[in-house]
Amino acid sequence: MKNILSWVLVVLIMVFLLNNCFSSKVQKDITQKASFIAELRKLYASGDTSKWPKPLVDPEAKPYFSEIGHLPEVQFPADNPYSSEKALLGKTLFFDPRLSGSNQIACASCHDPELGWTDNRALSYGHDRQLGTRNSMTILNAAYATSLFWDGRAGSLEEQSHMPIQDQREMNGHIEIAAGKIAKIKGYESLFEKAFGSKTVTKERIAQAIATFERTVKSPPTKFDEFIDGKIDRYSDDEVMGLHIFRTKANCISCHNSGYFSDSRFENIGTSLLGSPQEDLGRYLVTKNPEDAGKFRVPSLREVTKTGPWMHNGSMVSLAEVIQLYNKGNPEPSPYRSTVHDGITLTSHKSEIVRLLELTDEEMRQLEAFLGTLSTKTQRLIPPPIPQ
Ligand code: HEC
Numbered sequence: 001m002k003n004i005l006s007w008v009l010v011v012l013i014m015v016f017l018l019n020n021c022f023s024s025k026v027q028k029d030i031t032q033k034a035s036f037i038a039e040l041r042k043l044y045a046s047g048d049t050s051k052w053p054k055p056l057v058d059p060e061a062k063p064y065f066s067e068i069g070h071l072p073e074v075q076f077p078a079d080n081p082y083s084s085e086k087a088l089l090g091k092t093l094f095f096d097p098r099l100s101g102s103n104q105i106a107c108a109s110c111h112d113p114e115l116g117w118t119d120n121r122a123l124s125y126g127h128d129r130q131l132g133t134r135n136s137m138t139i140l141n142a143a144y145a146t147s148l149f150w151d152g153r154a155g156s157l158e159e160q161s162h163m164p165i166q167d168q169r170e171m172n173g174h175i176e177i178a179a180g181k182i183a184k185i186k187g188y189e190s191l192f193e194k195a196f197g198s199k200t201v202t203k204e205r206i207a208q209a210i211a212t213f214e215r216t217v218k219s220p221p222t223k224f225d226e227f228i229d230g231k232i233d234r235y236s237d238d239e240v241m242g243l244h245i246f247r248t249k250a251n252c253i254s255c256h257n258s259g260y261f262s263d264s265r266f267e268n269i270g271t272s273l274l275g276s277p278q279e280d281l282g283r284y285l286v287t288k289n290p291e292d293a294g295k296f297r298v299p300s301l302r303e304v305t306k307t308g309p310w311m312h313n314g315s316m317v318s319l320a321e322v323i324q325l326y327n328k329g330n331p332e333p334s335p336y337r338s339t340v341h342d343g344i345t346l347t348s349h350k351s352e353i354v355r356l357l358e359l360t361d362e363e364m365r366q367l368e369a370f371l372g373t374l375s376t377k378t379q380r381l382i383p384p385p386i387p388q
Pocket residue numbers: 094099105106107108109110111124125126127132134135136137138139142145147148149150151157160161162164165169170171210214
Protein backbone atom coordinates (compact mmCIF):
# COMPACT_ATOMS: atom_id res chain seq x y z
CA MET A 1 0.00 0.00 0.00
CA LYS A 2 2.73 2.38 1.03
CA ASN A 3 4.51 1.50 -2.18
CA ILE A 4 1.51 2.34 -4.34
CA LEU A 5 1.05 5.65 -2.55
CA SER A 6 4.64 6.68 -3.13
CA TRP A 7 4.31 5.78 -6.83
CA VAL A 8 1.21 7.92 -7.14
CA LEU A 9 3.10 10.74 -5.45
CA VAL A 10 6.02 10.38 -7.87
CA VAL A 11 3.68 10.45 -10.89
CA LEU A 12 1.87 13.51 -9.54
CA ILE A 13 5.13 15.36 -9.00
CA MET A 14 6.24 14.51 -12.52
CA VAL A 15 2.97 15.73 -14.06
CA PHE A 16 3.28 18.91 -12.03
CA LEU A 17 6.86 19.52 -13.14
CA LEU A 18 6.13 18.77 -16.81
CA ASN A 19 3.12 21.02 -16.83
CA ASN A 20 5.10 23.78 -15.21
CA CYS A 21 7.87 23.39 -17.71
CA PHE A 22 5.41 23.44 -20.63
CA SER A 23 3.55 26.51 -19.49
CA SER A 24 6.76 28.37 -18.82
CA LYS A 25 7.81 27.55 -22.39
CA VAL A 26 4.52 28.91 -23.72
CA GLN A 27 4.99 31.93 -21.50
CA LYS A 28 8.52 32.38 -22.80
CA ASP A 29 7.30 32.11 -26.42
CA ILE A 30 4.64 34.73 -25.79
CA THR A 31 7.13 37.07 -24.15
CA GLN A 32 9.61 36.55 -26.98
CA LYS A 33 6.94 37.22 -29.61
CA ALA A 34 5.78 40.34 -27.79
CA SER A 35 9.29 41.71 -27.56
CA PHE A 36 9.92 40.87 -31.25
CA ILE A 37 6.82 42.85 -32.24
CA ALA A 38 7.79 45.69 -29.88
CA GLU A 39 11.23 45.81 -31.52
CA LEU A 40 9.71 45.81 -35.03
CA ARG A 41 7.28 48.52 -34.00
CA LYS A 42 10.16 50.72 -32.83
CA LEU A 43 12.13 50.24 -36.03
CA TYR A 44 9.24 50.74 -38.45
CA ALA A 45 7.94 53.80 -36.58
CA SER A 46 11.40 55.33 -36.25
CA GLY A 47 10.79 57.81 -39.06
CA ASP A 48 13.95 56.52 -40.75
CA THR A 49 13.57 53.80 -43.37
CA SER A 50 17.28 53.01 -43.18
CA LYS A 51 16.60 51.51 -39.74
CA TRP A 52 13.95 49.13 -41.08
CA PRO A 53 14.74 45.41 -41.27
CA LYS A 54 16.10 44.52 -44.70
CA PRO A 55 13.36 43.61 -47.20
CA LEU A 56 13.48 40.22 -48.90
CA VAL A 57 13.45 41.22 -52.56
CA ASP A 58 13.78 38.57 -55.26
CA PRO A 59 17.02 38.97 -57.27
CA GLU A 60 15.10 39.48 -60.53
CA ALA A 61 13.02 42.24 -58.92
CA LYS A 62 15.99 44.07 -57.36
CA PRO A 63 16.79 46.39 -60.30
CA TYR A 64 13.29 47.87 -60.12
CA PHE A 65 12.95 47.97 -56.36
CA SER A 66 12.37 51.04 -54.26
CA GLU A 67 11.27 50.97 -50.63
CA ILE A 68 7.63 51.51 -49.69
CA GLY A 69 6.88 54.85 -48.04
CA HIS A 70 5.04 58.08 -48.62
CA LEU A 71 3.64 59.22 -51.95
CA PRO A 72 5.76 62.03 -53.40
CA GLU A 73 4.22 65.29 -54.63
CA VAL A 74 2.21 64.90 -57.83
CA GLN A 75 4.14 66.05 -60.89
CA PHE A 76 2.19 68.02 -63.46
CA PRO A 77 3.68 67.77 -66.96
CA ALA A 78 5.34 70.90 -68.37
CA ASP A 79 2.94 70.96 -71.32
CA ASN A 80 -0.11 70.73 -69.05
CA PRO A 81 0.64 72.61 -65.83
CA TYR A 82 -1.80 72.80 -62.93
CA SER A 83 -4.34 75.56 -62.48
CA SER A 84 -7.39 75.42 -60.24
CA GLU A 85 -9.56 76.68 -63.11
CA LYS A 86 -8.40 73.84 -65.36
CA ALA A 87 -8.98 71.29 -62.59
CA LEU A 88 -12.53 72.61 -62.08
CA LEU A 89 -13.26 72.35 -65.79
CA GLY A 90 -11.88 68.81 -65.77
CA LYS A 91 -13.98 67.87 -62.77
CA THR A 92 -17.10 69.22 -64.49
CA LEU A 93 -16.35 67.21 -67.64
CA PHE A 94 -15.63 64.10 -65.56
CA PHE A 95 -19.18 64.19 -64.20
CA ASP A 96 -20.83 65.25 -67.48
CA PRO A 97 -22.67 62.41 -69.28
CA ARG A 98 -22.89 64.47 -72.46
CA LEU A 99 -19.38 63.28 -73.35
CA SER A 100 -21.02 59.93 -74.16
CA GLY A 101 -22.92 58.97 -77.31
CA SER A 102 -26.15 58.43 -75.35
CA ASN A 103 -25.70 61.50 -73.09
CA GLN A 104 -26.19 59.08 -70.20
CA ILE A 105 -22.77 57.81 -69.14
CA ALA A 106 -20.16 59.97 -67.47
CA CYS A 107 -16.62 59.03 -66.46
CA ALA A 108 -17.98 59.10 -62.91
CA SER A 109 -20.50 56.35 -63.78
CA CYS A 110 -17.67 53.82 -63.59
CA HIS A 111 -15.32 55.91 -61.42
CA ASP A 112 -17.61 56.93 -58.59
CA PRO A 113 -15.92 58.85 -55.74
CA GLU A 114 -18.25 57.16 -53.25
CA LEU A 115 -17.08 53.75 -54.41
CA GLY A 116 -13.35 54.35 -54.21
CA TRP A 117 -13.51 55.99 -57.67
CA THR A 118 -14.44 52.63 -59.21
CA ASP A 119 -17.87 51.00 -59.65
CA ASN A 120 -17.21 48.10 -57.27
CA ARG A 121 -18.40 45.66 -59.93
CA ALA A 122 -16.40 42.77 -61.33
CA LEU A 123 -16.91 44.20 -64.83
CA SER A 124 -18.42 47.56 -65.74
CA TYR A 125 -21.70 48.19 -67.48
CA GLY A 126 -21.33 50.71 -70.30
CA HIS A 127 -23.34 51.84 -73.32
CA ASP A 128 -26.72 50.06 -73.58
CA ARG A 129 -25.76 48.23 -70.39
CA GLN A 130 -23.17 46.21 -72.25
CA LEU A 131 -20.74 44.43 -69.98
CA GLY A 132 -17.07 45.33 -70.43
CA THR A 133 -14.22 42.85 -70.18
CA ARG A 134 -12.20 44.41 -67.39
CA ASN A 135 -12.54 45.69 -63.85
CA SER A 136 -12.80 49.46 -63.51
CA MET A 137 -9.65 50.97 -62.00
CA THR A 138 -9.57 53.67 -59.37
CA ILE A 139 -8.73 57.25 -60.33
CA LEU A 140 -7.21 57.77 -56.86
CA ASN A 141 -3.45 58.22 -57.27
CA ALA A 142 -3.60 57.47 -61.03
CA ALA A 143 -1.26 60.49 -61.30
CA TYR A 144 1.55 58.16 -60.17
CA ALA A 145 0.98 55.47 -62.80
CA THR A 146 3.64 55.54 -65.51
CA SER A 147 1.23 53.92 -67.96
CA LEU A 148 -2.51 53.57 -67.75
CA PHE A 149 -4.93 50.62 -67.92
CA TRP A 150 -4.36 47.02 -66.81
CA ASP A 151 -2.23 46.50 -69.94
CA GLY A 152 -0.56 49.95 -69.96
CA ARG A 153 -1.86 50.86 -73.40
CA ALA A 154 -2.10 54.60 -72.62
CA GLY A 155 1.05 56.56 -71.93
CA SER A 156 -0.51 59.52 -70.16
CA LEU A 157 -3.76 60.61 -68.53
CA GLU A 158 -4.23 63.04 -71.43
CA GLU A 159 -4.00 60.23 -73.97
CA GLN A 160 -6.14 57.92 -71.81
CA SER A 161 -9.10 60.30 -71.47
CA HIS A 162 -10.28 60.00 -75.09
CA MET A 163 -10.32 56.20 -75.04
CA PRO A 164 -13.43 55.51 -72.89
CA ILE A 165 -15.35 58.17 -74.83
CA GLN A 166 -14.70 56.32 -78.08
CA ASP A 167 -15.01 52.79 -76.67
CA GLN A 168 -18.22 51.29 -78.04
CA ARG A 169 -18.85 49.31 -74.90
CA GLU A 170 -18.14 52.23 -72.58
CA MET A 171 -19.32 55.69 -73.67
CA ASN A 172 -19.83 54.86 -77.36
CA GLY A 173 -19.12 58.37 -78.55
CA HIS A 174 -16.70 60.14 -80.78
CA ILE A 175 -14.33 62.67 -79.32
CA GLU A 176 -14.91 65.22 -82.13
CA ILE A 177 -18.69 64.88 -81.72
CA ALA A 178 -18.36 65.12 -77.94
CA ALA A 179 -16.23 68.26 -78.29
CA GLY A 180 -18.85 69.68 -80.68
CA LYS A 181 -21.61 69.02 -78.14
CA ILE A 182 -19.64 70.66 -75.32
CA ALA A 183 -18.91 73.68 -77.55
CA LYS A 184 -22.65 74.31 -77.96
CA ILE A 185 -23.27 74.47 -74.19
CA LYS A 186 -23.27 78.12 -73.08
CA GLY A 187 -22.39 77.30 -69.48
CA TYR A 188 -19.02 75.86 -70.54
CA GLU A 189 -17.82 79.06 -72.22
CA SER A 190 -16.61 80.77 -69.08
CA LEU A 191 -15.11 77.55 -67.71
CA PHE A 192 -12.97 77.16 -70.85
CA GLU A 193 -12.17 80.85 -70.87
CA LYS A 194 -10.86 80.74 -67.30
CA ALA A 195 -8.94 77.51 -67.82
CA PHE A 196 -7.39 78.21 -71.23
CA GLY A 197 -7.79 81.94 -71.88
CA SER A 198 -10.43 81.51 -74.62
CA LYS A 199 -13.75 79.75 -74.94
CA THR A 200 -12.63 77.52 -77.82
CA VAL A 201 -13.43 73.87 -77.13
CA THR A 202 -10.99 71.34 -78.56
CA LYS A 203 -10.49 67.66 -77.87
CA GLU A 204 -6.96 68.49 -76.64
CA ARG A 205 -8.31 70.97 -74.09
CA ILE A 206 -10.90 68.44 -72.91
CA ALA A 207 -8.11 65.89 -72.42
CA GLN A 208 -5.85 68.36 -70.62
CA ALA A 209 -8.61 69.47 -68.27
CA ILE A 210 -9.73 65.95 -67.36
CA ALA A 211 -6.11 64.86 -66.80
CA THR A 212 -5.44 67.90 -64.59
CA PHE A 213 -8.48 67.09 -62.48
CA GLU A 214 -7.46 63.42 -62.21
CA ARG A 215 -4.01 64.45 -60.94
CA THR A 216 -5.71 66.17 -58.02
CA VAL A 217 -7.46 62.95 -56.97
CA LYS A 218 -4.85 61.81 -54.47
CA SER A 219 -5.13 59.88 -51.20
CA PRO A 220 -4.59 61.81 -48.00
CA PRO A 221 -2.03 60.24 -45.60
CA THR A 222 -3.04 56.75 -44.47
CA LYS A 223 -2.60 55.00 -41.14
CA PHE A 224 0.55 53.49 -42.68
CA ASP A 225 1.96 56.95 -43.49
CA GLU A 226 1.30 58.13 -39.95
CA PHE A 227 2.78 55.03 -38.35
CA ILE A 228 6.05 55.17 -40.28
CA ASP A 229 6.27 58.88 -39.47
CA GLY A 230 6.58 58.06 -35.80
CA LYS A 231 3.02 57.71 -34.52
CA ILE A 232 4.10 54.48 -32.88
CA ASP A 233 0.71 53.55 -31.43
CA ARG A 234 -1.26 53.90 -34.68
CA TYR A 235 -0.67 50.22 -35.52
CA SER A 236 -2.01 47.14 -33.73
CA ASP A 237 0.41 44.25 -33.21
CA ASP A 238 -1.22 42.44 -36.15
CA GLU A 239 -0.67 45.43 -38.43
CA VAL A 240 3.00 45.66 -37.41
CA MET A 241 3.47 41.96 -38.16
CA GLY A 242 1.51 42.30 -41.42
CA LEU A 243 3.82 45.08 -42.61
CA HIS A 244 6.85 42.96 -41.76
CA ILE A 245 5.45 39.86 -43.50
CA PHE A 246 4.59 41.99 -46.58
CA ARG A 247 8.26 43.05 -46.79
CA THR A 248 9.76 39.67 -46.00
CA LYS A 249 8.20 36.22 -45.94
CA ALA A 250 5.24 36.96 -48.25
CA ASN A 251 7.43 38.64 -50.85
CA CYS A 252 4.71 41.12 -51.87
CA ILE A 253 7.29 43.90 -51.82
CA SER A 254 9.14 42.43 -54.81
CA CYS A 255 6.39 43.91 -57.01
CA HIS A 256 4.18 46.12 -54.85
CA ASN A 257 6.81 48.68 -53.83
CA SER A 258 7.63 52.42 -53.78
CA GLY A 259 5.27 54.98 -52.22
CA TYR A 260 2.73 53.96 -54.87
CA PHE A 261 2.95 50.29 -53.83
CA SER A 262 3.65 49.28 -57.43
CA ASP A 263 6.90 49.09 -59.37
CA SER A 264 4.80 49.99 -62.45
CA ARG A 265 5.98 46.89 -64.28
CA PHE A 266 3.99 44.18 -66.01
CA GLU A 267 3.92 40.76 -64.40
CA ASN A 268 2.19 37.45 -65.00
CA ILE A 269 0.75 36.14 -61.75
CA GLY A 270 -1.25 33.37 -63.37
CA THR A 271 -4.56 35.21 -63.78
CA SER A 272 -4.91 35.31 -67.57
CA LEU A 273 -6.97 32.11 -68.12
CA LEU A 274 -5.55 31.68 -71.63
CA GLY A 275 -7.69 29.37 -73.74
CA SER A 276 -10.81 29.86 -71.62
CA PRO A 277 -13.79 31.99 -72.66
CA GLN A 278 -12.55 34.61 -70.16
CA GLU A 279 -8.97 34.70 -71.45
CA ASP A 280 -7.18 38.05 -71.37
CA LEU A 281 -3.87 38.34 -73.16
CA GLY A 282 -3.00 41.42 -71.12
CA ARG A 283 0.20 43.24 -72.02
CA TYR A 284 0.62 41.11 -75.18
CA LEU A 285 -2.24 43.08 -76.78
CA VAL A 286 -0.02 46.17 -76.61
CA THR A 287 3.47 44.83 -77.34
CA LYS A 288 2.69 41.70 -79.43
CA ASN A 289 5.62 40.12 -77.63
CA PRO A 290 4.69 36.49 -76.78
CA GLU A 291 6.53 36.78 -73.45
CA ASP A 292 3.97 39.37 -72.40
CA ALA A 293 0.96 37.07 -72.75
CA GLY A 294 -0.95 37.15 -69.47
CA LYS A 295 1.03 40.02 -67.95
CA PHE A 296 -0.83 42.87 -66.24
CA ARG A 297 0.31 46.12 -64.72
CA VAL A 298 1.18 45.69 -61.05
CA PRO A 299 -1.64 47.68 -59.43
CA SER A 300 -1.09 50.07 -56.56
CA LEU A 301 -2.26 48.74 -53.19
CA ARG A 302 -3.09 52.17 -51.82
CA GLU A 303 -6.85 52.31 -51.17
CA VAL A 304 -7.03 48.61 -52.00
CA THR A 305 -9.83 47.82 -49.54
CA LYS A 306 -12.06 50.12 -51.60
CA THR A 307 -11.28 48.91 -55.11
CA GLY A 308 -12.77 45.42 -55.00
CA PRO A 309 -13.65 43.09 -56.48
CA TRP A 310 -10.00 42.61 -57.36
CA MET A 311 -7.75 41.79 -60.33
CA HIS A 312 -8.13 42.83 -63.99
CA ASN A 313 -11.31 40.77 -64.25
CA GLY A 314 -12.71 41.38 -60.78
CA SER A 315 -12.57 37.66 -60.12
CA MET A 316 -11.51 37.91 -56.47
CA VAL A 317 -14.27 38.92 -54.08
CA SER A 318 -12.27 39.38 -50.88
CA LEU A 319 -8.75 40.34 -49.93
CA ALA A 320 -8.53 37.17 -47.83
CA GLU A 321 -9.11 35.23 -51.05
CA VAL A 322 -6.36 37.19 -52.84
CA ILE A 323 -3.92 36.41 -50.02
CA GLN A 324 -4.86 32.72 -50.06
CA LEU A 325 -4.19 32.64 -53.80
CA TYR A 326 -0.69 34.08 -53.31
CA ASN A 327 -0.11 31.73 -50.39
CA LYS A 328 -0.67 28.76 -52.71
CA GLY A 329 1.80 30.20 -55.22
CA ASN A 330 -0.96 31.34 -57.63
CA PRO A 331 -1.70 27.98 -59.27
CA GLU A 332 -2.99 28.34 -62.83
CA PRO A 333 -5.84 26.05 -63.89
CA SER A 334 -3.99 23.50 -66.05
CA PRO A 335 -6.28 23.54 -69.11
CA TYR A 336 -5.96 27.33 -69.30
CA ARG A 337 -2.32 28.06 -69.86
CA SER A 338 -2.16 28.49 -73.61
CA THR A 339 -4.18 29.77 -76.50
CA VAL A 340 -3.91 30.35 -80.22
CA HIS A 341 -4.32 33.98 -81.17
CA ASP A 342 -4.16 35.09 -84.83
CA GLY A 343 -2.39 31.82 -85.64
CA ILE A 344 0.24 32.29 -82.93
CA THR A 345 0.40 29.93 -79.96
CA LEU A 346 0.74 31.90 -76.75
CA THR A 347 1.65 30.29 -73.46
CA SER A 348 1.35 31.80 -70.02
CA HIS A 349 4.68 32.00 -68.19
CA LYS A 350 3.96 32.80 -64.60
CA SER A 351 6.55 34.97 -62.84
CA GLU A 352 9.14 33.06 -60.82
CA ILE A 353 8.59 35.61 -58.08
CA VAL A 354 5.21 34.15 -57.09
CA ARG A 355 5.62 30.84 -55.33
CA LEU A 356 4.30 28.75 -52.44
CA LEU A 357 4.54 30.98 -49.37
CA GLU A 358 3.46 28.71 -46.53
CA LEU A 359 2.05 31.49 -44.41
CA THR A 360 0.09 30.42 -41.34
CA ASP A 361 -3.55 31.46 -40.95
CA GLU A 362 -2.41 34.01 -38.39
CA GLU A 363 0.17 35.47 -40.81
CA MET A 364 -2.42 35.73 -43.58
CA ARG A 365 -4.76 37.55 -41.21
CA GLN A 366 -1.95 39.93 -40.24
CA LEU A 367 -1.11 40.61 -43.90
CA GLU A 368 -4.75 41.48 -44.53
CA ALA A 369 -4.79 43.76 -41.47
CA PHE A 370 -1.76 45.57 -42.89
CA LEU A 371 -3.41 46.02 -46.32
CA GLY A 372 -6.29 47.69 -44.47
CA THR A 373 -3.94 50.42 -43.25
CA LEU A 374 -3.26 51.57 -46.83
CA SER A 375 -6.79 52.90 -47.30
CA THR A 376 -8.35 56.15 -46.18
CA LYS A 377 -11.87 57.23 -45.30
CA THR A 378 -14.05 58.04 -48.30
CA GLN A 379 -14.06 61.81 -48.79
CA ARG A 380 -17.41 63.37 -49.48
CA LEU A 381 -17.31 65.00 -52.91
CA ILE A 382 -20.07 67.16 -54.24
CA PRO A 383 -20.23 66.88 -58.02
CA PRO A 384 -20.10 70.29 -59.71
CA PRO A 385 -23.29 71.58 -61.36
CA ILE A 386 -23.67 70.38 -64.94
CA PRO A 387 -23.40 73.51 -67.14
CA GLN A 388 -26.47 74.38 -69.21
C1 HEC B 1 -18.22 51.92 -68.69
C2 HEC B 1 -17.32 52.15 -67.60
C3 HEC B 1 -16.26 53.20 -67.72
C4 HEC B 1 -16.41 54.52 -68.11
C5 HEC B 1 -17.66 55.23 -68.55
C6 HEC B 1 -15.09 55.12 -67.98
N1 HEC B 1 -14.20 54.22 -67.53
FE1 HEC B 1 -12.28 54.57 -67.03
N2 HEC B 1 -11.95 52.59 -66.78
C7 HEC B 1 -12.92 51.62 -66.89
C8 HEC B 1 -12.30 50.32 -66.94
C9 HEC B 1 -13.04 48.99 -67.08
C10 HEC B 1 -10.90 50.52 -66.87
C11 HEC B 1 -9.81 49.48 -67.03
C12 HEC B 1 -9.80 49.17 -68.53
C13 HEC B 1 -8.61 48.39 -69.06
O1 HEC B 1 -7.62 48.19 -68.37
O2 HEC B 1 -8.68 47.97 -70.22
C14 HEC B 1 -10.72 51.97 -66.75
C15 HEC B 1 -9.50 52.60 -66.58
C16 HEC B 1 -9.36 53.97 -66.44
C17 HEC B 1 -8.12 54.64 -66.08
C18 HEC B 1 -6.78 53.96 -65.81
C19 HEC B 1 -6.37 54.04 -64.36
C20 HEC B 1 -5.02 53.42 -64.15
O3 HEC B 1 -4.55 53.38 -63.01
O4 HEC B 1 -4.42 52.93 -65.11
C21 HEC B 1 -8.38 55.98 -66.07
C22 HEC B 1 -7.41 57.11 -65.75
C23 HEC B 1 -9.77 56.15 -66.44
N3 HEC B 1 -10.34 54.91 -66.64
C24 HEC B 1 -10.39 57.39 -66.63
C25 HEC B 1 -11.64 57.53 -67.22
C26 HEC B 1 -12.14 58.78 -67.75
C27 HEC B 1 -11.42 60.10 -67.73
C28 HEC B 1 -13.39 58.51 -68.24
C29 HEC B 1 -14.33 59.47 -68.94
C30 HEC B 1 -13.82 60.14 -70.10
C31 HEC B 1 -13.64 57.08 -68.00
N4 HEC B 1 -12.54 56.53 -67.41
C32 HEC B 1 -14.83 56.44 -68.31
C33 HEC B 1 -14.28 51.84 -66.96
C34 HEC B 1 -14.85 53.03 -67.37
